Amino acid sequence: MPEIDTCTAGDRLMALVRVRRAAQITLPREIRQAAHLEEGDYLEAQVTEAGILLRPVSIGNRQPTPEQEAEILAVVNEERRAYAAERRR
Incomplete structure (x- = not known):
């Protein structure tokens, strides 16, 4: 080479x-x-x-950026709200 x-x-x-x-x-x-x-x-x-x-x-220790973390938390919170609304029905 x-x-x-x-x-x-x-x-x-x-x-x-x-x-x-x-x-x-x-x-x-x-x-x-x-x-x-x-x-x-x-x-x-x-x-x-x-x-x-x-x-x-670093694949094993990769931390989300603050923007990614906020996006993840928004999705989790939306799913929690949807789940709670479904349980109330």
Whole structure:
């Protein structure tokens, strides 16, 4: 496998990577080390106006954002109200 050159742009580490068979990419060692990534870690992929953003996530300990928590609680409260109304009938 050919070496992939990395470079810095300001305070950011950058690398040119190639999409391979089955849409696989290899993140260079320097990038993985800088992001504290290990084999088996998960990345969240998001398409932005600037391109593709890869962000490390922890699947086991993933906490909802305050907005997600509010949405979850709203659904739970609505279900509680519907259940209570059904029981009163």
